[in-house]
Amino acid sequence: MRIVRRSSVITTGLLALVLGGAVGIIGHEMALGGPLLGVVPALLVLAIGLRRPWRRWALAREGLPRAQRRWLQVHVPLYRQLAGDGQDAFERDVRFVLDEYSFEGVGGVTVTDPLRLSVAAGIAVLLHGRPSWELPGSRSVLFYPERFDDTYHDTMTASYDGMAHQQGPIILTVASVEEAWSQPDDGNNVVLHELAHLFDFDNEGADGVPSLVAPVSAPDWQALVRDEMRRVRQGRSLLRPYAAEAPSEFFAVAVEHFFEQPEPMARGHEDLFRALVSFFRLDPRTGTVLENDSAVLDEGPSASNETREEPSPT
Numbered sequence: 395m396r397i398v399r400r401s402s403v404i405t406t407g408l409l410a411l412v413l414g415g416a417v418g419i420i421g422h423e424m425a426l427g428g429p430l431l432g433v434v435p436a437l438l439v440l441a442i443g444l445r446r447p448w449r450r451w452a453l454a455r456e457g458l459p460r461a462q463r464r465w466l467q468v469h470v471p472l473y474r475q476l477a478g479d480g481q482d483a484f485e486r487d488v489r490f491v492l493d494e495y496s497f498e499g500v501g502g503v504t505v506t507d508p509l510r511l512s513v514a515a516g517i518a519v520l521l522h523g524r525p526s527w528e529l530p531g532s533r534s535v536l537f538y539p540e541r542f543d544d545t546y547h548d549t550m551t552a553s554y555d556g557m558a559h560q561q562g563p564i565i566l567t568v569a570s571v572e573e574a575w576s577q578p579d580d581g582n583n584v585v586l587h588e589l590a591h592l593f594d595f596d597n598e599g600a601d602g603v604p605s606l607v608a609p610v611s612a613p614d615w616q617a618l619v620r621d622e623m624r625r626v627r628q629g630r631s632l633l634r635p636y637a638a639e640a641p642s643e644f645f646a647v648a649v650e651h652f653f654e655q656p657e658p659m660a661r662g663h664e665d666l667f668r669a670l671v672s673f674f675r676l677d678p679r680t681g682t683v684l685e686n687d688s689a690v691l692d693e694g695p696s697a698s699n700e701t702r703e704e705p706s707p708t
């Protein structure tokens with residue numbers, strides 16, 4: 395995550411120029427203080443547009459508290475693998491997420507530091523190789539006390555541990571979040587799973603072709619997914635059976651295994667592993683960030699309004 399995104403600075407600057415210029419001309423015509431009148435809206439636009447970069451700059455200087463750094467050290471294998479600069483960037487991303495996302499407990503849940511850190515670490519993991527990106531979707535996370543159903547209630551048959559919405563909150567149960575990073579090599583991580591779904595909410599709907607895939611590469615990706623889903627159904631896959639539920643679920647489950655079991659995935663699913671390295675521009679076995687060398691990637695995620703649901707990942 396960048397402190398300043400060039401595109402937003404350009405947009406803000408242009409808007410300030412156009413708005414300030416227009417008001418300045420009106421002021422000049424009506425002799426209401428002349429062109430100087432345009433300075434006010436221009437400064438206002440700049441103040442609003444540059445508020446986030448300014449805040450991120452201040453947060454980056456503060457750094458992450460020692461206790462939070464220790465939590466990352468204990469729970470997040472990718473963070474442990476990174477060299478000094480990489481850890482600094484990771485911590486900065488975590489800091490930004492903790493500041494910019496809203497975290498809310500539902501049904502009496504108290505939002506603890508580890509709960510917040512679990513989500514922030516997931517976002518930092520997914521974006522580490524792609525520092526110019528932001529995670530798509532809303533910046534709201536709800537923690538539920540129990541598994542829930544389609545109506546968001548906890549019933550006897552409720553089976554969802556998490557749910558992601560493109561324009562609504564990410565919902566996660568407390569128990570599943572606590573398990574996500576407690577065994578970081580078991581291939582189960584509901585945080586990574588739900589966050590991965592956010593990449594799949596492109597203009598085509600949640601079809602298992604995440605916005606990480608350039609349109610020209612979509613057929614190759616879909617063929618790879620078909621083959622890999624067949625392996626799951628035949629019981630010849632590292633991925634758990636839920637990956638065969640739908641292409642969109644395949645991608646989310648594959649992301650969990652990619653970051654939690656990179657070595658066995660690289661050995662047993664070479665093409666899939668290579669594709670995911672290319673998507674995330676990161677080799678999770680070593681924490682190495684790839685250079686800009688892949689033709690299968692596009693410029694980043696886009697938006698729409700879809701919902702993904704997540705039965706308990708068993």
Ligand SMILES: [Zn+2]
Nearest residue numbers: 643646703704
């Ligand atoms: Zn899912």
